[in-house]
Amino acid sequence: MNTHKLRRARSLAARHVVLSIWLLICIIPLVTLVLASLKPAGLFMTIPEIFSFSGFSLENYGRAWRQGNFPFFLRNSLIIATASLAVVLVVCTPMAYGITRLGSAKMRNFLVFSILSTRFLPYVVLALPMYLIFRVVGLSGTLFGLILAHLAMQLPFMVWLMLGFFSGVPVEVEESAIIDGCTPFQTFMLISLPMVLPGLNAAAILAFIISYNEFLFAFFLAGYDAQPLTVGIARFVGGGETAAQYGVIAAYGSMIIIPIVIFALVVNRYIVSGMTQGAVKG
């Protein structure tokens, strides 16, 4: 009996070791980046030097903030990500709701099919024509144009995601709300929406993170005035004067990545539910 217990404990410990190793693989690269950002700027250091706990300074952050024009890019990133979040709330969520409440199964299937078939679209297929169209209609290099492009990226996935959450809401509840005198809009706002609130949180959080991290559309369409942080760091690394300042680059990268990672850790529950739901069914 005792040996049996011992074997159990050993097996559990072994499994925790495996999971801990994977945890290290997930976070060590980012730890390296942050530690490197705290070391003197110009030198390229070996791994033991980066991980040695001495010679810390925040000097690189000041330089990245000023030389890299960080506040300008940050402002654009936040505007774009917030707009994407708003699109999910104002456009995608009602659309998903409407689709689940459509009477005609044919129409419903057609819309679900259209959404699914655009969901896997390679983004260059959209970005390249948009680049030309935006030049013609005068949207190139504007935040508004970039927000439209992000809408194209977000719409199929977010509608699909919310479809899954809304199809769990029983129609009977809504019908009785209608009978009690609610308008369709009131039914949606007061009855259905509160029931999918966790799903709505998940969609909004995912939309914000995806748009904050996005690079391709910004790279094609942002011109100069609308560039977000992801284009900012690419430009910063490419720039001649900073080319050798590894510490400053690390600081710039840390300032982009650390806030979004901490945010994700705090709301991880919603990300898990959103990604699971979005992967499997709508």
Add this chain to the structure above:
Amino acid sequence: MASQRFFRPWGFILPGIVLGIITLVVPIVMGFRYSLHRIRLYRLSDQVFVGFQNYMRLFDDPLFMMSVRVTFWFTIGCTILAVVFGLAISAVMSTRGIRGTGAARFYMAFYLVPFVATQVVVGMLGRLYIWEPEYGMINWIIGLVGMDPVGGLISADTALMVTTITNSWRLVPLALLVFYAALATIPDAIVESAEVDGASALTIFFRIKLPMIRFHISFVTLIILTSAFREFDLVYALSGLGPGRSTNVMSLLVYHMGLSTANIGLANAISFIMFGMVAVLAVVYIKAAKLSEMRE
């Protein structure tokens, strides 16, 4: 459902449809039109209709054919690595004693990190600190073990492999998460009765649990296939074209053909070939979704 007219569903759907037509349908249709024309970036008004000539030209173009091969290996490699690692880790995580505990939630929170980390920054981090041949972390670890250092991103032999591994690192969470959610719902009773019958842990995993989550596996595989196929951000920041164009995936080729070489017509033809390839995968996904619905 007679009551549907009370819900007024079209009022909710219409704004989304209008925006979807503006931001999705119009660019796709215009993109197809561009792909049938000869267009130079700096003389947009000067468009010559050439039919499918752009497509024909591509199939004789060694650069394009190489890019197709690179994209193929990159996509397949990422999918296999992400699905296998996702399965292995979720299998350990969903065992009794760990599943559903605070420890599992703790692990899962951190397992999400690669997925939410900004791809462009991950690419630069990989290039400067992880795969850098002299100072990077990988060669440091390899040195500790006493093996020969790898060329990483500067060698044409390994650059594609390194890029594939880095992108898989980013995709594992997606697989891991869905598989864990699926495995955790398998009732203990099933596993226990198999144990009583003398099945080993491996047998139980491969013969009982895997078949039970096969639909989850097919969905995740398709999602990872398509997202690796269209990856641009990470490859651009990590290796760019790569030594000897060894990491020139099709998304990058579209960018270089379109905005650097300024041959818009040809670039749009490449992106439309990508569109066609993904369409096939999307149809498979929809078929699988229908199949799984029927099963329920």
